[in-house]
Amino acid sequence: MNIQPGQQPLKSLISAESDDVTSSENSENENSQKKLVVRARAGRMRRGGPMPVARAEPICVPNQVAAMPIVMTGFVSLVPHTVLDAIALTNCLMVVQCTEPLEIFTGIETPNRYVVHDMYLRPMLFCNERSNFISRECCGSGRNFSMDIRDVFGAELMRCYRDNPCFSCTDYLGTQFQGQQIGLMKRECCDGHFNLLGAGCNQPLLIMSPCCASCGGTKIFPVCTYTGVKIGEIVRLYPGFLQEHLTDADTYLVHFPVDLPPILKLLLISSVFLIDFTFFEDDN
Template sequence: MSGVVPTAPEKPAEEGENRVEAPDPRPDNPPNYKSHCVQGPPGPAVPPPASCPGGLPMRFYSPQQPSTFPLYQPTSGIDPIQYQPGKHPMPNQSAPITWMPGPTLMPNCPPGLECLAQLDNIHVLQHFEPLEKVTGFETNNRYDIKNDLDQMVYIVTEDTDDFTRNSYRTLRPFVLRVTDCGGREIMTMQRPFRCTCCCFCCPSARQELEVQCPPGVTIGFVAEHWNLCRAVYSIQNEKKENVLGVRGPCSTYGCGSDSVFEVISLDGVSNIGSIVRKWNGLLSAMGDADHFEIHFPLDLDVKMKAVIFGACFLIDFMYFERPHHNVHQDRSRQ
């Protein structure tokens, strides 16, 4: 009996046949899902981080590895939204302002005048101030400078104190600051005070405008000449040498028609360009919201273009800036 090794008791055959095995939780084949994602272009190769020397498995996302799927996939027929430089909404305006694209730097061109060098005509649009018409209080003038495509080129703002504006009115000395789409002051125009008590033929009574670009660097002058019948100006360089002339109409207060100031050569034969004050109906007759259109040759020296541009504002203040009536005088006449 000592040489017999005990063995485990055998199970009945019926018990092994009726045994049910548990199902395998892993499916044989993965289900076929239809993905709605669109495969994008492969991203740039990124080396694996130092924490994972073996690299990352495929399709594994981590903050160090950019995703291979694009963040935005535009649908067919719809253009993506593009934000153009210089196009931004302005305060108190419902529609955004579209600026003229800024050109590259040009040789022999003062900084900021690159846009003016590529134009042969510009529009000067004065802002209408309803409060000024109601109260009679003179405010600083503001102008929008646009091209033929209705794109903004510059913004011109008057910088004069309240006492000077309301005391001297149309004869006031002023400073006009010209800014571009980035808010930089690229040009300054200064009109000194001239005494009008003297005779009109006296040189001290003639109006003058200095154009600086950049501010502090004089590039030209606009000088008035005495004439009995019409407005006459000279376009001068920084040395006050006459380069061009401006000849106005015999009557600048015409109703129902444009007022044309011709830009002519020194001999008076060639017509170089023009400064036209457009007639805009009742808005021109009742409100200080003038519209000027300036024409000059495309290949004209950009400095002379800037001086002609400044002559437009001197003409506006001298002939089309309507003085307000004194309220006390109006009451005394009643």
């Protein structure tokens, strides 16, 4: 019999004597289920506090673009996945960075972790930084890293990698989907804006940085087409005085037209990581 983790066997499927199940067995089952719930909550708290609670109604985000002003084609074909089906129906995503208690109390830089939610605040993707201790302590926010992005079942979906060689004036962030290269984000050191290019298309997106982006507060990064037409925004929400000065954990809203090609939606999610490392990773 296939029994899922935490599930108690059904006596009615084992024997016809299920009517003789005692109340003591039922109480033991209820106690074990309660223990499982407590352990899940404690583990979640231990990993930086509870995530946002799912809602019955979606969050309303202002300044949304109803439809793409231009047609962008030529992108590489993506392997079908349920995540692609989900983001094809949404016009906004929330990227929440997890707080790290060890980093708060000791000052030791730990790998960043993010959770991507839809507008019902249901988790869709889990992102974990892969980097070594020396690069985190010596290079800080300028370190190279790879970001493993997994779905809710734990299967690896995407991988982002930052390439910022020493003495280089250009910062790169490449993105792979199911092992396939789907795009590249680039930023010159003398330019505050980011260029985002999807694989197979020669029409890049421009992510514009606000003035004094790293000074704190809510910051808006407009997303424009190559002709300068605004199609969305990446908004870094103000976390509050205490969180901003004690941690570098941030929350971002990424909104775009519903009919934006799915490959660009994936690239906008990954672009949050480079924006976060460039402007908001070092807490002051």
